[in-house]
Amino acid sequence: xxxxxxxxxxxxxxxxxxxxxxxxxxxxxxxxxxxxxxxxxxxxxxxxxxxxxxxxxxxxxxxxxxxxxxxxxxxxxxxxxxxxxxxxxxxxxxxxxxxxxxxxxxxxxxxxxxxxxxxxxxxxxxxxxxxxxxxxxxxxxxxxxxxxxxxxxxxxxxxxxxxxxxxxxxxxxxxxxxxxxxxxxxxxxxxxxxxxxxxxxxxxxxxxxxxxxxxxxxxxxxxxxxxxxxxxxxxxxxxxxxxxxxxxxxxxxxxxxxxxxxxxxxxxxxxxxxxxxxxxxxxxxxxxxxxxxxxxxxxxxxxxxxxxxxxxxxxxxxxxxxxxxxxxxxxxxxxxxxxxxxxxxxxxxxxxxxxxxxxxxxxxxxxxxxxxxxxxxxxxxxxxxxxxxxxxxxxxxxxxxxxxxxxxxxxxxxxxxxxxxxxxxxxxxxxxxxxxxxxxxxxxxxxxxxxxxxxxxxxxxxxxxxxxxxxxxxxxxxxxxxxxxxxxxxxxxxxxxxxxxxxx
Amino acid sequence: xxxxxxxxxxxxxxxxxxxxxxxxxxxxxxxxxxxxxxxxxxxxxxxxxxxxxxxxxxxxxxxxxxxxxxxxxxxxxxxxxxxxxxxxxxxxxxxxxxxxxxxxxxxxxxxxxxxxxxxxxxxxxxxxxxxxxxxxxxxxxxxxxxxxxxxxxxxxxxxxxxxxxxxxxxxxxxxxxxxxxxxxxxxxxxxxxxxxxxxxxxxxxxxxxxxxxxxxxxxxxxxxxxxxxxxxxxxxxxxxxxxxxxxxxxxxxxxxxxxxxxxxxxxxxxxxxxxxxxxxxxxxxxxxxxxxxxxxx
Numbered sequence: 001x002x003x004x005x006x007x008x009x010x011x012x013x014x015x016x017x018x019x020x021x022x023x024x025x026x027x028x029x030x031x032x033x034x035x036x037x038x039x040x041x042x043x044x045x046x047x048x049x050x051x052x053x054x055x056x057x058x059x060x061x062x063x064x065x066x067x068x069x070x071x072x073x074x075x076x077x078x079x080x081x082x083x084x085x086x087x088x089x090x091x092x093x094x095x096x097x098x099x100x101x102x103x104x105x106x107x108x109x110x111x112x113x114x115x116x117x118x119x120x121x122x123x124x125x126x127x128x129x130x131x132x133x134x135x136x137x138x139x140x141x142x143x144x145x146x147x148x149x150x151x152x153x154x155x156x157x158x159x160x161x162x163x164x165x166x167x168x169x170x171x172x173x174x175x176x177x178x179x180x181x182x183x184x185x186x187x188x189x190x191x192x193x194x195x196x197x198x199x200x201x202x203x204x205x206x207x208x209x210x211x212x213x214x215x216x217x218x219x220x221x222x223x224x225x226x227x228x229x230x231x232x233x234x235x236x237x238x239x240x241x242x243x244x245x246x247x248x249x250x251x252x253x254x255x256x257x258x259x260x261x262x263x264x265x266x267x268x269x270x271x272x273x274x275x276x277x278x279x280x281x282x283x284x285x286x287x288x289x290x291x292x293x294x295x296x297x298x299x300x301x302x303x304x305x306x307x308x309x310x311x312x313x314x315x316x317x318x319x320x321x322x323x324x325x326x327x328x329x330x331x332x333x334x335x336x337x338x339x340x341x342x343x344x345x346x347x348x349x350x351x352x353x354x355x356x357x358x359x360x361x362x363x364x365x366x367x368x369x370x371x372x373x374x375x376x377x378x379x380x381x382x383x384x385x386x387x388x389x390x391x392x393x394x395x396x397x398x399x400x401x402x403x404x405x406x407x408x409x410x411x412x413x414x415x416x417x418x419x420x421x422x423x424x425x426x427x428x429x430x431x432x433x434x435x436x437x438x439x440x441x442x443x444x445x446x447x448x449x450x451x452x453x454x455x456x457x458x459x460x461x462x463x464x465x466x467x468x469x470x471x472x473x474x475x476x477x478x479x480x481x482x483x484x485x486x487x488x489x490x491x492x493x494x495x496x497x498x499x500x501x502x503x504x
Numbered sequence: 505x506x507x508x509x510x511x512x513x514x515x516x517x518x519x520x521x522x523x524x525x526x527x528x529x530x531x532x533x534x535x536x537x538x539x540x541x542x543x544x545x546x547x548x549x550x551x552x553x554x555x556x557x558x559x560x561x562x563x564x565x566x567x568x569x570x571x572x573x574x575x576x577x578x579x580x581x582x583x584x585x586x587x588x589x590x591x592x593x594x595x596x597x598x599x600x601x602x603x604x605x606x607x608x609x610x611x612x613x614x615x616x617x618x619x620x621x622x623x624x625x626x627x628x629x630x631x632x633x634x635x636x637x638x639x640x641x642x643x644x645x646x647x648x649x650x651x652x653x654x655x656x657x658x659x660x661x662x663x664x665x666x667x668x669x670x671x672x673x674x675x676x677x678x679x680x681x682x683x684x685x686x687x688x689x690x691x692x693x694x695x696x697x698x699x700x701x702x703x704x705x706x707x708x709x710x711x712x713x714x715x716x717x718x719x720x721x722x723x724x725x726x727x728x729x730x731x732x733x734x735x736x737x738x739x740x741x742x743x744x745x746x747x748x749x750x751x752x753x754x755x756x757x758x759x760x761x762x763x764x765x766x767x768x769x770x771x772x773x774x775x776x777x778x779x780x781x782x783x784x785x786x787x788x789x790x791x792x793x794x795x796x797x798x799x800x801x
Contacts (some may be wrong), residue, residue, distance in 0.1 A: 005561065005562075005600065006560050007561055007565075007598075007599050007600050007605075008554055008561070008564070008565075008598055008599055009560055009561075010554050010555070010556075010557050010558075010559065010564060011554075011555065011556065011557070011558075011560075012555075013555065014515075014522045014554075015515075015596065015597065015598060016518065017597075017600075035596065035597040035598070035605070036516075036517060036584050036596045036597075037518050037588075037596075037641070037642060038595075038634075038635040038642060038644070039635070039641030039642060040634075040639065042639060043634065043635075043637045043639070043641065043643045046638075047776065047777070048776065048777035048778075048779070048780065049781045050537040050777070050778070051772075051776050051778050051779070052778055054764055054772075054776075054778050055634060055637075055772065057668065058521070058633075058634045059519060059521050060520070060521070061518075061519040061520045061522065061524045061525070061667060062519075062520050062521075062524055064519075074754055104745075107527075109797075111556065112555075115558045116634070118621065120558075120622050120680045128771045132535070135535075135539055135540055136652065139539045139540075142506070142508075142547065144508050144547070144549040146510075146549050146550050146551040146553070146557070146567070147538070147550045147551070147553055147556050147557035148558045148560065149558060149559070150558070150559040150563045150564065150567055151558035151559045151563075152559070152560070171535050174527070174534055174535055175533070177527070178527065178528050178530070178533075178750075178751070179769075181528050181750050182750045184750070184755045185749055185750030185753040185754045186750075186753050186754055188754075188759055189749070189754055189755060189756045189757075189758060189759030189761055190749035190750060190754065190755055190756055191528075191749075191750060192519075192521040192522055192524050192525055192667050192761075193667060193766075194668055194759065195756045195759055195761035195762075195764075196760075198724060198761070198779075199794055200724070202724075203759055203760040204725075204760050205725050205760065206758045238515075250784070254603020257717070292776065302688070319595075319641065321592075321595065322594070323614060329595075372715050388620040390599045402651065410725065412723065412724045412725050414723055428753075463537075468646070489560055500519045500520060
């Protein structure tokens with residue numbers, strides 16, 4: 001028996017340690033430790049409720065926009081206006097969040113995950129005329145290889161030319177995701193930490209020139225997704241085909257749905273969304289979403305045990321670093337008492353299982369290209385593929401939404417802050433199901449709780465000793481080389497963890 | 505022979521927004537910064553950055569320690585995020601040494617003592633920012649406070665903003681490489697480069713004429729100055745209205761939203777409520793047309 005400890009796990013957001021126990025080359029036990037606590041839920045108390053939209057974005061600089069949206073949904077609900085947002089406001093929120101999530105998926109595959117599979121040092125052998133690749137070749141020749149070396153060595157399987165092409169795509173993707181941020185800025189002022197989404201709607205008023213600028217930048221993203229991103233994911237999945245089985249995980253998936261197609265129903269759990277709300281397991285049969293089934297366990301997290309097992313509307317956050325049997329700052333949310341994974345795989349699978357025709361086409365054509373069954377979705381490569389399909393699905397919807405905007409019509413509705421109220425807001429962020437809950441007293445925040453995608457995925461054991469989704473995905477995996485444990489980092493990164501989000 | 509400037513970038517109580525903002529740098533691009541030259545003949549050699557580096561675990565911690573040991577006095581340390589301190593130092597841990605977790609506070613002490621200079625990037629590292637907001641659950645401190653408490657004299661430059669504009673970060677780095685460390689005359693009282701933080705938002709705001717005329721927006725989407733909707737431009741030093749964000753695409757007030765004062769040491773506790781009008785008594789005297797706002801009271 002031996003231990004493999006990776007601290008820090010890099011190329012993710014934030015502070016994560018993974019500790020595994022390996023026996024006969026197979027992982028017997030895995031523990032996921034979130035290593036930074038800031039205390040947003042404590043900082044929010046006593047403040048003007050509207051400020052939650054500004055402050056919760058700062059939970060995460062990688063996916064601030066989804067926190068802004070969840071906070072706005074939450075405040076709309078507490079202010080009694082969730083069914084009164086003008087269509088322009090609803091559509092602009094979709095565009096702001098959707099564009100941001102699309103560039104986030106591109107960033108994840110190329111700039112966070114790709115170096116697990118692509119050997120950039122092959123560019124040293126490049127003999128062609130691409131100036132970007134030649135500048136990388138010069139960089140390698142200079143000999144100071146940070147931040148690309150040190151790294152795990154060994155299991156890089158792509159042919160030299162494919163490594164070179166992937167490196168060119170890594171560089172191209174830097175430009176593409178920057179354009180994605182320019183589009184968010186166009187609609188929302190700046191990014192990270194943008195300002196456009198507010199309770200009641202959005203702050204900007206759409207104009208024809210804005211719509212045109214957005215549309216043509218979007219086409220650059222769509223071209224990249226269709227002709228580079230999705231083909232690259234399929235190519236990597238083809239060569240690393242064992243990763244279509246490795247890292248299956250808990251097998252239960254949860255989606256809050258995202259991108260309202262109709263804002264007239266006050267109930268976020270049933271209103272029509274681009275991605276469907278609900279659950280699905282390995283049988284791919286859809287289940288309905290019931291958010292009363294959510295609770296957060298803290299027996300193995302650094303919080304007082306008295307606060308365990310509560311629904312987030314009644315949740316509390318009382319830090320107790322060093323608590324016995326605890327090993328993480330991440331709480332352990334559970335749905336119906338069971339472990340659920342969230343993320344692009346969950347929202348793609350739930351939307352697919354509900355029979356959405358566009359999503360069926362996307363998923364089935366990709367599985368055919370990989371010569372794989374739907375069960376392959378539950379894997380490292382399945383998560384990467386679902387993320388790429390999520391990017392395409394959203395970008396294609398944005399193309400329709402931008403043309404639905406009506407210049408001159410309202411984007412915002414006025415409201416009164418109630419003396420006392422409660423509410424919640426749910427959406428699917430880049431990394432999965434995101435929920436904010438609020439309680440208002442004397443027009444101030446009395447309690448605010450966030451249950452964030454990586455809170456689910458990176459959670460430690462719950463009150464019943466069930467390991468969290470990432471822990472389960474690692475357990476049972478064979479490690480080929482314990483000095484270069486590619487398997488562990490590839491599994492962890494397939495979830496695209498965000499620890500600042502998870503703990504907040 | 506070109507020159508390599510080793511850089512260690514370490515994140516404390518942060519959200520990674522400062523790094524993502526830097527990714528958006530338009531000219532030079534992030535590829536220029538990491539692979540090519542930041543200024544002719546000078547390359548940045550990024551030895552440690554958790555979000556982009558290829559390696560993981562002990563191998564990258566060793567790389568960081570080796571840099572501090574072998575290149576003492578010649579590497580630049582960039583910090584984003586505040587630093588949980590004292591009894592709460594364990595709220596932020598990065599890596600292990602001899603099987604024991606190492607806190608961000610310890611890393612900052614060791615690395616800053618060995619660095620040529622420290623860049624505190626973002627409002628959290630510069631002033632404490634959101635994690636240090638009341639009730640400051642992690643006893644979060646800015647870089648300067650931690651170094652002061654430890655008696656470390658390494659020069660610090662603050663590049664605040666939540667997040668900072670990439671030009672502010674790149675410009676500050678380029679300026680250090682071209683001209684050496686800034687002198688007292690280059691920085692304001694809060695150690696911010698005057699080149700970027702020398703003027704109030706209010707001084708260069710394209711909606712300033714509305715303010716001077718007393719024409720104020722009453723709700724989002726209205727024409728007019730955003731002062732009554734909570735704009736903190738009159739107390740916030742930054743060049744956002746001139747520089748604009750995301751390759752010059754837009755900026756906060758351009759999107760019809762009030763400035764929230766994110767480059768200020770007062771952010772967020774004393775620049776909020778974000779959507780409530782500033783108390784006039786807090787305002788410095790700006791320009792000659794101050795009266796219209798006061799006439800209302």
